[in-house]
Amino acid sequence: MRRRRSMFHRSIFRTDPNGDPDINTTPLIDVMLVMLVMFIITIPQPTHSVDVTLPADRGGIPVKEENRVTIDTTDVIRWNGEAIDLAELGLLVKQASDRPEPAAILLEPEARARYLRVDEAIGAIRRNGGSKLAFPGIQNYAGLI
Numbered sequence: 001m002r003r004r005r006s007m008f009h010r011s012i013f014r015t016d017p018n019g020d021p022d023i024n025t026t027p028l029i030d031v032m033l034v035m036l037v038m039f040i041i042t043i044p045q046p047t048h049s050v051d052v053t054l055p056a057d058r059g060g061i062p063v064k065e066e067n068r069v070t071i072d073t074t075d076v077i078r079w080n081g082e083a084i085d086l087a088e089l090g091l092l093v094k095q096a097s098d099r100p101e102p103a104a105i106l107l108e109p110e111a112r113a114r115y116l117r118v119d120e121a122i123g124a125i126r127r128n129g130g131s132k133l134a135f136p137g138i139q140n141y142a143g144l145i
Contacts, residue, residue, distance in 0.1 A: 063095045063099070063103055064103060065103055066106060067079060067092070067104070068108060069105055069107045069108070069125070070109065071117055072110050077089055086124050089125070093124065093128040093129065094128040097128065097131060104132040104134060105134070107121065107125070108137050
């Protein structure tokens with residue numbers, strides 16, 4: 001008399017040893033997503049703060065109808081020839097954009113200026129409302145491409 005195997009036995013021990021295993025990965029993915037949510041929830045909030053000294057109002061730097069912002073290869077930003085930092089650039093752009101007719105900002109980085117510094121300057125200009133931004137002297141970069 002032949003003994004019959006149970007359905008459980010058939011599900012674990014396949015009759016075809018060369019067949020592809022059919023593993024259901026949905027529970028694994030569900031567990032991973034639940035764990036990810038739990039880790040995100042349990043991350044402590046940052047308690048570290050950085051004190052930043054904001055620059056004082058520099059009334060000595062005039063805002064003209066056309067303001068030249070230059071960046072040299074040593075990462076110095078200049079507003080109409082006067083050296084400034086990024087925070088001061090933001091303040092001056094804000095003053096230039098708050099006029100009834102916004103002043104034009106001509107951004108002229110040197111050909112070998114670092115891209116990161118130029119990108120930071122463009123970001124400061126855009127964040128502070130600089131809508132009239134121009135790039136004169138773009139032909140200076142033709143030999144670098």
